Amino acid sequence: MRNAAHKYNKSMTLQVIEKFKRLTYCSTYTYPLVIKDGHECFINDVDGNEFLDFTSNIGSCPLGYSHPYIMEALNEFSKIGMHKIAGQDFYCEEHARIAEQLLSISSKNMKAFFINSGAEAVENAIKLAYRSRGPLPGISCINAFHGRTLGALTFTYSKDVQKSNFPEFPVKRIKFCTKDDDPEIDTIQNVINKNKVAFIMCEAIQGEGGMNVASNKFMKNLEKCAVQYQVPLILDEVQCGMGRTGKWWAYQHYGIKPNLITVAKALQVGAVVFERRYEPNEQGVLSSTWGGGSRIDMEIGCRIIETISKKHLLLNSETMGNKVLKRLKEIAEHDSYKQICDVRGIGLMIGVEFTSRINRDRFVKDLFKQKLLVLPSGKCSIRIMPPLIIEEQQVNQGLDTIEFVLNKKN
Secondary structure: OOOHHHHHOOOOOHHHHHHHHHOOOOOOOOOOOOOOEEEEOOEEEOOOEEEEEOOHHHHOOOOOOOHHHHHHHHHOOOOOOOOEOOOOOOHHHHHHHHHHHHHHHHOOEEEEEEEEEEEEEEEHHHHHHHHHHHHOOEEEEEOOOOOOOHHHHHHOOOOHHHHHOOOOOOOEOOOOOOOOOOOOOHHHHHHHOOOOOOEEOOOOOOOOOOOOOOHHHHHHHHHHHHHOEEEEEEEOOOOOOOOOOOOHHHHHHOOOOOOOEEEEEHHHEEEEEHHHHHHOOOOOOOOOOOOOOHHHHHHHHHHHHHHHOOOOOOHHHHHHHHHHHHHHHOOOOOOOOOOOOEEEOOEEEEEEOOOOOHHHHHHHHHHHHHOOOOOEEEOOOOEEEEOOOOOOHHHHHHHHHHHHHHHHOO
């Protein structure tokens, strides 16, 4: 008789994860999910399990998975031998088209520079500000996340593990205020009055930092100081932009106008959109081999913008987001053990804060066991960011799972 151990066949998931751990740096993986495919708001793993996705791959898949318009693009480009080019050295139609689409949903008198990722979008926004103002300190917020490349990392201030032992540019930090009556709401005025700075950089909603929503007065103060002292205001829309909050850009909820915005994730490529006055007057200041060179991703980015507009997904984000927020607050009120201490967000960018990190981490894993995907955020929060196409039935399915897991733990 064979040894019992020989009867055990490892799942494909375990095989892939073991290979990963043996061959690559184990980065920020949250649970043992090995993705194979997906459809609508669901992800399938290599072992045939199906998960309801409340993460949109951190906001990067706003149309969910296997969307017919996106699949059509993939089919078309499968017949093209040059799907990726050196996009800042050679022209292509997709580069011009995505620029046109992106600028059509941005403020007037803007231009765009395309790059590979959100962090690189931030890097180039910083470069444009430095080019205009000189290498002076920049202002950013506590709990901010602007990327992990060294320049962007200076202005990131979310987790110690992201920053320890890395060098920094000159920086001034202010509190990210979520209430208009915060005693530090006017700190920006004091800092910028006493220091000559290159720029102010901020998110309207801090994604990685805890799903914190900026107060109205705080954001208006940033714009007021930027205008008063003629300092460029950079708004990071990498995670909160592209319809996630029910408007194209999260800053539009505050009635303000930035000088530069950074975009990525849902757009499929990175970009910095900037007022024309910040455009360098000589070639070569900004460039990158692959920036603007992934023709498939740029085509998909175009189709994402078109679909969000044509299918009224801004309205869907607002409507479904309000349903999620309302129900989560009701669930929190009936949480007899008071594990949840706050629910906040705009549109389909929602945070649920727990009383401890232990409770939060256990909750994320328990939801995974029930085939619902959420991700941690900040110290004790989870982020809920389903695809913008989500329907009420899928919303209810996810919220029922959340309520079931919470009641089971209670």
